[in-house]
Amino acid sequence: MCGILALINKEEKNNSAELSAACSIIRHRGPDDEGFMTWKAGTAPKIWAGGDTAASTRAFWGYPDLGGTGAFRVGMGHRRLSILDLSPRGHQPMMHAGTGITMVYNGEVYNYVSIREELKQSGYEFHTDSDSEVLLLAWVAWGKDCLHRLNGMFAFTILDPRDGGKVFAVRDRFGVKPLYWYRDEEKIVLASEIKQIRSFPGYKLKLNNKKVFEFLAEGKVDTNEETFDIQVQQIPGGCMATIDLSAPGHTINLERWYELKPKTWTKGDKDAVDNFRNLLQDSVRLRLRADVPVGSALSGGLDSSAIVCLAKRALDESGPHNGQITITACFKDKRFDEWNFAAQVVEQTGADSMRIFPDFTRLLSDMDKLLWHQDDPIPSTSMFSQWCVFAGAADAGLKVMIDGQGSDEQLSGYGGNDLSLYAGLLQKHAWGELMQESKSYKKKNGRYPIGFLLGGAQVLHPWLVGLLPAKYRAVKPSKVKWLKLPGEQLDRKYYKNLRDCLQDQVLGSPLPSLLRFEDRNSMAWSIESRVPFMDVRFVEFTLGLPERLVYRDGLKKSILRDAMTGVMPDAIVNRTDKMGFVTPEEVWLKEEGRDWFREKIRETVEHNPDFFAKDETMSMLEKMISGEIAFSFAPWRILCFGRWMQLMKEYR
Secondary structure (H helix, E strand, C coil), rough: EEEEEEEEEEECCCHHHHHHHHHCCCHHHHHEEEEEEEEECCCEEEEECCCCHHHHHHHHCCCCCCCCCCCCEEEEEEEECCCCCCCCCHHCCEECCCCEEEEEEEEECHHHHHHHHEEEHHHCCHHHHHHHHHHHHHHHHHHHHHHHCCEEEEEEEEEEHHHHHEEEEEEEEEEEECEEEEEECCEEECCCCHHHHCCCCCCCEEEEEHHHHHHHHHCCCCCCCECEEEEEEECCCECCCCCCEECCCCCEEEEECCCCCCCCEEEEEHHHHHHHHHHHHHHHCCCCCCCCCEECCCCCEEEEEEECCCHHHHHHHHCCCCCCEEEEEEEHHHHHHHHHHHHHHHHHHHCCCCCCCCHHHHHHHHHHHHHHHHHHCCCCHHHHHHHHHHHHHCCCCCCEECCCCCCCHHHCCCCCCHHHHHHHHHHHHHHHHHHHHHHHHHHHHHHCCCHHHHHHHHHHCHHHHHHHHHHHCCCEEEEEECEECCCCCCCCCCCCCHHHHHHHHCCCCCCCHHHHHHHHHHHHCCCECCCCCHHHHHHHHHCCHHHHEEEEEEEEEEEHHHHECCCCCCCHCCCCCCCCCCCCHHHHHHHHHHCHHHHHHHHHHHCCCCCCCCHHHHHHHHHHHHCCCCEEEEEEEEHHHHHHHHHHHHHC
């Protein structure tokens, strides 16, 4: 796991100091090593050492220090967090001697062992035990076709200096690892984090008001390739950018190399459960490969508990081991504490557990640092709880963590999927399943799901809207009274079946944002975070399952519960409540932090009068504090946006 940078100058230029600075600013992503490459047309790429390049690595490779490089067209930088092959041989940038193809890479290719064997049989020789060299030689052997062979999370850039030169920038299928790009009249920058782009002289923030509205009104971020800055774009997951250095202009050609195509399951339900368990077990096994200690984030919920229990099985099968270390966020207020569940997993697996206690005092002290690492505002203090978990992992000496991110989106873990479920059952005339789900709903809630049934009918037949009483009409777009951004309004998406709804959660919202939060929170503490539920084999399998295996009898994540019965404690298999990386944010708003929220929101409104209606905003806050209206994360979003804008003052 690392941090990368590629700088493509429109004309040859000596800006090695800027190249170095943009890598130094993400030292947290790779404190173990540093390296650079510069290239100009008609010459071979040249690799340089950085200030954090170890003496042993310098001696091994004989690389000179970056500086006085002269003008160059392409520069690359790399920060290394050593996970596989900790020796100097794993230094990057990594170059193939025969072709000059040079790569900087962030991520893990979990099936690198099998790919390496295939390449060996084709005559390729290896000099390291790293997945980096496997990826480089796979590109040399197969070009971009190699991408379909990779099972992993990755973002990398490659310079091919032949035929005038090309730069390729690739992001993994689901965007687990970040990759941003920026272009001005002089250069193109490709980077792991936006702060690297902001470090270049002349950068000015150009606020994307559309993204600001989505964040403030609904807490949405990372819903597409856009960011809070109009000039900065993400390379979407499953996409590749190509810059032809011999072509006129300064053009980035973006193409999609992976299209999610779920594999429709046609066999029996028992076989599906067995396949689910086997795929997830193998995904966990692959993600335990490391030359450093691996730990787990354990909340006590279904997802993280499944990962910890399956990791125990994989470790036991591999022979003697030192056990697991788990990190759990706990709270003194038992309404927000899940330790009673997590403790059962710890007891069953024999894990060495660490408990951390995020609190309001630490939120105040860490807030600016957290926002600096995230680059953009965050929609709730849940990200702070996750931040504290990774801080605890760092204190425990861990460099790799695995957790349950990605399960909720594939397996209907969130509320709000019911409308899509009932629409799908109506569409395919599954009257038996529809009746069974309706009865299960009534048993749980004391009434039949009339609203969801009629809502599903409206999704399929919009003309019904005008015929129904107002209380049964599907939700219409509505204004946010305390926001002044003109012409914007909420507009809810509707889906004709549960599968489409879940696929959008994986590719659109909320999973991409959650993966971003996790990447920044883990890398802030120089920790690699691995997510077994995002194995491509697993995702394509789960999104092709019949809906009854995912959401059955009113119970979400049905197949996960079936597959983990007997593997993890029954009390967790049967849990129906959901908490996640929760914090007592409502308590902080109404009690301990009440005056702080008032002060900071007032400052935000006064400093940003074009965004907020002052009276309406302050009225909303007071009504929420008093309990007159229901709690939401809106006050935090306002406060957080205001603080972020203050941190961005130097760029405006």
